[in-house]
Amino acid sequence: MVYMFLKTYVVGPVVNLVCRPTVVGLENVPEHGPAILASNHLSVPDAVFMPVAVPRQVYFLAKSEYFTTPGLKGRVIGAFFKAINQIPMDRRGGKASAKSLSAGGQALAEGKLIGIYPEGTRSPDGRLYKGKIGVARLALETGAPVIPVAMFGTDKMQPLGSRFPDPRRAKVTTVFGEPMDFSDLMSRRGDHATMRRVTDEIMAAIQKISGQEMADVYAADHKRALAEEKTAALKNQARDVVEATRDKGRAVTDAVSQQASNLGAKLQGRSHDGTDERGPKESA
Numbered sequence: 001m002v003y004m005f006l007k008t009y010v011v012g013p014v015v016n017l018v019c020r021p022t023v024v025g026l027e028n029v030p031e032h033g034p035a036i037l038a039s040n041h042l043s044v045p046d047a048v049f050m051p052v053a054v055p056r057q058v059y060f061l062a063k064s065e066y067f068t069t070p071g072l073k074g075r076v077i078g079a080f081f082k083a084i085n086q087i088p089m090d091r092r093g094g095k096a097s098a099k100s101l102s103a104g105g106q107a108l109a110e111g112k113l114i115g116i117y118p119e120g121t122r123s124p125d126g127r128l129y130k131g132k133i134g135v136a137r138l139a140l141e142t143g144a145p146v147i148p149v150a151m152f153g154t155d156k157m158q159p160l161g162s163r164f165p166d167p168r169r170a171k172v173t174t175v176f177g178e179p180m181d182f183s184d185l186m187s188r189r190g191d192h193a194t195m196r197r198v199t200d201e202i203m204a205a206i207q208k209i210s211g212q213e214m215a216d217v218y219a220a221d222h223k224r225a226l227a228e229e230k231t232a233a234l235k236n237q238a239r240d241v242v243e244a245t246r247d248k249g250r251a252v253t254d255a256v257s258q259q260a261s262n263l264g265a266k267l268q269g270r271s272h273d274g275t276d277e278r279g280p281k282e283s284a
Contacts, residue, residue, distance in 0.1 A: 022172070034110075034144040035145050038116055039149035043157065049174055050115065061114065068088075105138055118202060128210060129219035130203070130217055131200070136198035137189065140188065148208075
């Protein structure tokens with residue numbers, strides 16, 4: 001109820017009026033019955049433009065952190081996601097992720113439209129990353145068709161690191177590809193190799209529409225590697241600063257020591273000349 005109200009009377013009209021997005025292939029989305037919308041993920045606005053383009057409600061598998069973040073802000077966000085009937089997705093893998101996917105499977109069994117980002121997270125550089133097998137698991141468990149989706153322009157509208165989208169930066173286009181039917185493989189839904197192959201086929205279909213460069217790694221792993229590289233670079237920079245400071249301090253110490261030594265030698269030389277700070281010595 002909240003979802004459709006916001007979409008119909010608030011978010012949808014504003015997005016369509018201000019941003020004037022383009023939608024291609026909407027006829028590929030069934031008007032009734034279960035289906036999986038598998039999309040690339042370039043930026044935060046993806047989660048707005050894609051569901052606005054579809055007349056039906058899209059039930060997204062949203063990361064569980066949206067529902068469990070502590071504090072007032074976290075509770076407000078969690079309440080909002082629950083109000084619009086989004087499904088918590090635990091991304092830790094194993095039984096936790098399987099339980100989340102089961103909730104998605106139940107929604108498909110009820111004839112709902114599920115939205116999922118197979119990459120698991122936003123692309124850090126615009127490439128299309130390796131898909132996680134959750135999308136294949138849902139398709140093989142339920143027999144629901146998979147509709148590849150490609151988003152264009154959202155990464156320019158809100159680049160990585162930007163707090164808010166700016167409609168002046170880019171025009172957004174959502175493209176829905178032809179449905180993919182994997183129902184003939186339902187008997188092999190527990191086979192990892194089959195789920196991997198189905199996932200790769202889905203990602204290839206997304207890539208064909210989006211034209212993105214493929215990256216044969218998981219986006220989360222690549223982000224982790226980038227973070228580790230950045231941390232290592234910062235540590236090296238800090239070490240260089242410490243060493244430079246130490247070297248500078250050593251140079252200053254050496255200079256002071258040299259000046260003290262020169263002064264001592266000068267004073268000693270004056271003493272040998274028979275003079276001191278009080279003047280020449282008197283004769284005996």
